[in-house]
Amino acid sequence: MKFTDLFIKRPVLAMVVSFVILIAGLQAMKTLNVRQYPRSDVAAITVTTIYIGADAELVRGFITTPIERAMAAADGIDYIQSQSTQGQSLVTARLKLNYDANKALSDISARVNAIRNNLPPESQIPVIAIQAADSQFASAYLSFTSNILEPNEVTDYLVRLVQPRLTAIAGVQKADILGGRTFAMRIWMKPDRMAALNISPSQVRDILAKNNFLAAVGNTKGSLLQVSLTANTDLHTAEQFKQLVVRQDKNTLIRLGDIADVVLGAEDYNTEVRFSGQKAVFMGIWVLPNANSLDVIKRARVELDQIRKELPTGMTAEMAYDATAYINDAIHEVVKTLIDTLLIVMVVIFLFLGSFRSVIVPVVAIPISLIGALFLMQVFGFTLNLLTLLAIVLSVGLVVDDAIVVVENVERHIADGMSRMNAALVGARELIGPIIAMTITLAAVYTPIALQGGLTGALFREFALTLAGAVFISGVVALVLSPMMSAYLLPPHHVEHGFKGWVDRTFDRFRDWYGKRLDRTLQARPAVYVVWAGISLLAGLMFLAIPKVATKELAPKEDQGVIFGIITAPANATIDDTIRYADAAGKVFHDIPDTRFTFQITSPSSGFGGMVLKPWGTRKVPTKNYLPVVQQKLAAIPAIQMFPIMPEALPGSDNFPVSFIIASTADQERILEFAKEIFQKAMKAHMFQFGDIDTKIDQPQAQILLDHDKISAMGLNMQQIGSDLSASVGGNYVNWFNMEGLSYKVIPQIKRVDRLNPEQLNDIYVTGPNNQLIPLSTIAHIQQKTVARSLNRMQQLNA
Incomplete structure (x- = not known):
């Protein structure tokens, strides 16, 4: 007796096995993680370090x-890249394929922490994070705008009330704020007033550090009671900072408010975000x-609806x-295709078998096999x-x-005169080997x-094993x-009439x-x-001709309804100047007929912007058709470079199809010359629409050249002079202050009007002989250069 006989003679057992497969697949359907593409095993570890005021060198x-x-x-590191810019270091370690990112994070964190004391004390603590290949962008971005509140007030509202609610949603990793302006106590020093009172910038920093001090006093412990202790050694409001005593001259108190404008401002004024032309603050989920x-x-949308009801006026x-909108529509299209496929297969089976009862057997097998494959996906972690x-x-x-x-073989035995039960038993026995x-x-x-291996294996591993699992x-x-269903559902043999008889006779004639x-x-x-040789030759010629007539790419461009680009402005452009260029680019996006939203994040000499198009069902023009139109209009904007692109379809792929990295021990200028030679030859080939070199030596820099001999003769030291300059222009924070339960930075700096150009630095006062202030021009001169x-x-x- 073959094992198939057991299931035919005991139909309940066959049904139980089938129901187990079905139930296992249905529970897997509810628990499987839904994504646009499989998780990529390529990750990177980034180490970001801020050193405010420091130049790239x-x-x-x-x-x-x-x-x-x-x-x-x-x-586990494949290669390391780094980028050093004004005030920031970014080191990226690309990990080997399938290497455990958490293990690499622990290893790198330990090694970076071991050298923390070797870094400049003024630099901030390095921030170490994992960057997955498929997580370059958040799953959703929220925009918050107000015609009443300032950006730092909007940011503070989001930090206190909105961000905690979004991060508390099950499944949310983080909800970070983009382009926000965090509150800070800004001490805008007045150089002329300080010079008149002989107070140096470094003295102001020292006073702030010593008199805005957070003390953890402790508590008293008696025989029966203990009382916690606090001391008001720290400051909380702008008025308290203004009243801070800097120096006492006889009976006169010189307060901080006498030499500086103290305001509750923002940490950074070098970023501006706009949503459809209006100032905004973004949040990424x-x-x-x-x-x-x-x-x-979906849960975030529900929470957002509730948040809207509680927003302040204006x-x-x-x-x-919402990246999931595209994923959702794409999945619905695939499900629709699946349903159409099932219907077509059912019709084809009916046309060939000619009997509704015969069709039931394969039609029932299809959903059980497909749903059962979901369980194997769950087991494999797909x-x-x-x-x-x-x-x-x-x-x-x-x-x-x-x-x-199975159905055809059982029907053949029924046609030979066997009973349905015997036909199923014999037919199933014959097919055990062939089916396996x-x-x-x-x-x-x-x-x-x-x-x-590589990216192709990471992406298509789940595809291949899911297909093999469904077949299994x-x-x-x-x-x-x-076999059990055939034994009980197939009709007994008799002379066929009607449609089935016509189908059988037609196939007999065709046979x-x-x-x-x-x-x-x-x-x-x-x-x-x-004929065989001719077809083979033709197929070979067609295969060889494919690279010449077809475009080779990892994946076709998908219409995700988004176009964006990076803005590159002149190196010496301020935030105000770059905003003008970004606004012009925003108008280009806004004027596209199918534009739904526009967005831009602008900073000095650079920016990022784009547009979100209307849903696919409400527009007839695909996104790719707008690319050349947008590119032509952006190219007409003077002084900036912006190339619009669409998001890549597959994770881990670069936005540019071809990229070269030229590495050498030579200096930056020599490498750039060689890169320009390659770039010019590549563009002369007329095979590329756009090209760019990331290294640009066009950043104006003013170098303060100090007269060391004169400084030494005056009995001064570089540390004091450097401290004065850093406190005047650098913009680094001294310490923190508490405001309604959150801590914010205290940042002294001279006003922007006193540092509009390098020549004004000559009028900055630094500590001179006998602690008397002297102009910087006494001991230094400014030299301009390009870096x-x-x-x-x-x-x-x-x-």
């Missing part, structure tokens, strides 16, 4: 290089890797961008994404084959795709359920016709060989 030498050397010894992004953003909130759904769609035609073979062989063969065809489940169903043609073909074998905007490195080589 200083940042590279004293921050970037030590961090690079420490990170290079960590395990990032979803946990193992969370269902569709459900998470403030509005919008869902500026996600429900476009590629796995594509695998399920493609598997419809494969999973139905085994059931059709078919299942293994089909699964073996797709499984090697899962063994590929269909083989189980064909041996367990299909006779084909048999005769096949006999004649076999008698003319040389002609068959000639690179950023100093890039690759594998610890200049690049």
